Amino acid sequence: MDILGSIMKKMEGPPAIDEKERKLRQQQKETQQRHQDEKEAYVKKFRSSITERIKIFATDETQLRLVFETMDKLRRAILHDIADTAGLLAHSFGTEDVDRHVIVFKPEGMPSEPELQALRRGEEYNPQWECQTDDHPDEPGTGDDEGKNNCTMTPPPGRGRKRKQQPEYLQKYEKHLGGLEVAKDAAQSTESPNRTYGFVTSENKKDKRTIEETLADIRARKKQKAEEADNNEETL
Numbered sequence: 001m002d003i004l005g006s007i008m009k010k011m012e013g014p015p016a017i018d019e020k021e022r023k024l025r026q027q028q029k030e031t032q033q034r035h036q037d038e039k040e041a042y043v044k045k046f047r048s049s050i051t052e053r054i055k056i057f058a059t060d061e062t063q064l065r066l067v068f069e070t071m072d073k074l075r076r077a078i079l080h081d082i083a084d085t086a087g088l089l090a091h092s093f094g095t096e097d098v099d100r101h102v103i104v105f106k107p108e109g110m111p112s113e114p115e116l117q118a119l120r121r122g123e124e125y126n127p128q129w130e131c132q133t134d135d136h137p138d139e140p141g142t143g144d145d146e147g148k149n150n151c152t153m154t155p156p157p158g159r160g161r162k163r164k165q166q167p168e169y170l171q172k173y174e175k176h177l178g179g180l181e182v183a184k185d186a187a188q189s190t191e192s193p194n195r196t197y198g199f200v201t202s203e204n205k206k207d208k209r210t211i212e213e214t215l216a217d218i219r220a221r222k223k224q225k226a227e228e229a230d231n232n233e234e235t236l
Contacts, residue, residue, distance in 0.1 A: 043074075043078065046075060046078060050079055050082050054104065055086075057104065058088065058106070064108065064109025065104065065106070065109050066104045067103050068102045070094070070099050076092055076102055080102070083102075083104045089110055090102050091103055091105070091111075091119070093122070
């Protein structure tokens with residue numbers, strides 16, 4: 001027992017905490033608590049402010065949607081929770097840390113699927129654009145259920161559709177001759193002068209006689225040459 005007691009006395013106890021280090025730890029703890037209290041106070045104030053804005057929006061019959069400013073994830077989560085509690089629909093749009101924001105919709109002002117797609121892409125939605133669905137299930141490549149919900153945004157004629165670029169040689173025609181129609185008219189107008197001034201077209205160079213007519217002409221020319229030869233001999 002004496003041996004054990006002597007060993008315990010020789011063992012060192014835990015190092016004493018320096019007074020400076022103890023104060024530093026205390027300051028860190030107080031700072032963390034202060035930040036936590038400030039965050040809770042901010043969240044409480046923000047929640048109260050958003051609740052009031054949602055309440056005013058819900059009672060305003062002239063508004064169907066309410067667009068909020070850019071917010072971080074924490075504030076967006078609070079806003080979604082408040083909107084859901086009020087029976088409203090909330091969607092987030094935009095790029096994180098850039099322009100991510102929330103739009104709250106009333107039930108009677110909920111956006112269509114094409115509009116939601118446009119908002120998610122950051123595009124302006126035009127209600128005049130048609131939402132086309134496949135009404136021909138018997139066409140090849142479509143099933144009974146396929147295409148019914150295939151709703152796409154189609155811009156009206158003349159908007160959002162790029163003109164197909166013409167080949168380079170057609171562009172040269174339009175640039176130097178004033179357009180394709182002018183070039184066509186010019187090509188047609190050369191046909192008549194060519195005939196007038198002695199130019200023979202390839203079509204007129206073709207022999208349109210039948211075989212019988214050709215053989216008859218050959219025999220006639222041979223006969224004429226033979227007669228001319230006989231006449232020459234008689235004169236000699």
